[in-house]
Amino acid sequence: MKDKNSRKHPEAWADRFKQLRADNSSEIARDEFILDLAKSLQEKEKAPLLWAKIENNLREEKQSKAVTFFRPHLLLRVAAVFILVIGTGVLWQKFSAPQISNSRILSKNTLQKVISTEKSYEAAIAELEKLASPKIEKMELELMFLYRDKLAIIDEQIEQCREELSENPGNAHIRRYMLAALQDKKETLQEIVQNAI
Amino acid sequence: MQAFENLYRAYEQQLLSTAHRMLGNTQDAEDAVQLAFLKLYRNIGKFKFKSKISTYLFRILLNVCFDQMKKKKQKITYQQQPVPMSYSEKPDLKLHLEKAIAALPEKMQACFVLFAIQDLKQEEISQILDMKIGTVKAHIFAAKAKLRATFFESLPGETV
Numbered sequence: 001m002k003d004k005n006s007r008k009h010p011e012a013w014a015d016r017f018k019q020l021r022a023d024n025s026s027e028i029a030r031d032e033f034i035l036d037l038a039k040s041l042q043e044k045e046k047a048p049l050l051w052a053k054i055e056n057n058l059r060e061e062k063q064s065k066a067v068t069f070f071r072p073h074l075l076l077r078v079a080a081v082f083i084l085v086i087g088t089g090v091l092w093q094k095f096s097a098p099q100i101s102n103s104r105i106l107s108k109n110t111l112q113k114v115i116s117t118e119k120s121y122e123a124a125i126a127e128l129e130k131l132a133s134p135k136i137e138k139m140e141l142e143l144m145f146l147y148r149d150k151l152a153i154i155d156e157q158i159e160q161c162r163e164e165l166s167e168n169p170g171n172a173h174i175r176r177y178m179l180a181a182l183q184d185k186k187e188t189l190q191e192i193v194q195n196a197i
Numbered sequence: 198m199q200a201f202e203n204l205y206r207a208y209e210q211q212l213l214s215t216a217h218r219m220l221g222n223t224q225d226a227e228d229a230v231q232l233a234f235l236k237l238y239r240n241i242g243k244f245k246f247k248s249k250i251s252t253y254l255f256r257i258l259l260n261v262c263f264d265q266m267k268k269k270k271q272k273i274t275y276q277q278q279p280v281p282m283s284y285s286e287k288p289d290l291k292l293h294l295e296k297a298i299a300a301l302p303e304k305m306q307a308c309f310v311l312f313a314i315q316d317l318k319q320e321e322i323s324q325i326l327d328m329k330i331g332t333v334k335a336h337i338f339a340a341k342a343k344l345r346a347t348f349f350e351s352l353p354g355e356t357v
Contacts, residue, residue: 013290013291014290017290020349021349027345030345030348030349031341031345034294034313034341034344034345034348035313035341037290037291037294038294038298038309038313038314039313039314039316040291041214041218041291041294041295041314042214042314042315042316043214044210045209045210045213045214045217045223045226047209047213047223047227047230050209050213050227050230050231051202051205051206051209053227053231054201054205054230054231054234054235055198055201055202057231057234057235058198058201058234058235058238059198061235061238061239138199138200138203139200143200143241143242146242
């Protein structure tokens, strides 16, 4: 019943349609005809100026975002960021610093294992960074900033841990914190490599 | 901006074609695609990479189409539309089918367009429309039944 020519020629479509009706054909045959005809509706759409319009829209949107950031709520935003930074610092001092001296100290063997795990994370991160960097560069600005911000925060956490560990290498709490940060960084880089456009 | 352009170039045809089938004309389809990209840009921070970005984009586009359809209330019943004749005095079957598809209920129409015209898998359609896969299957089944009825029974036999 299916006629490949009917996909291109209206006369053939009409003949096939006529035949199907005359034969009192099955539902399946009629469905096939409808699906074939529907596929033929997948013609190429032409909109040569559309991307230019979209690009203009996106640029305007980007500019208006920049303007709204710097105008009405500037003081509020700056204050919020300031409070966040100070708050994070205070919390870090309050909860992290005292625990360093009080935490359980890792045994030599356990410490070796933890350091080895950290190294394997660092090696994976180094490989992933090579793959992720070009992908981040190609991302749309807003998405790129989101990822860079996230990675910068994680890097800061890792750096703080390293500073603390240089003085207290066996501190279990800081080592756990360090492993969590490394794992977070690895997962974020994997996400970029696997899913970025 | 490059990432958005890449995305546009990769899916331009499918996006325009889907919007065209949903809205019925080129101008509205272009407007819908334009708005979909603007919405994608505004909401990109909410995208969690749990699906493909194209799936997310199609979801935005179809929501834009549904909104436009509601605003314009452009759903016209199939029976109200005359079937145009081609130069040879035969009904234009493609146009006939387009109008029959346009007369389907919104969600059913979207399922059929994505499945039969855009050739997407039912699982992807369920993600785009945020429906269970069973619902997608039911919509496609019902769409085929409706189209079969309207398509094969409404055209006068003598003209074909």
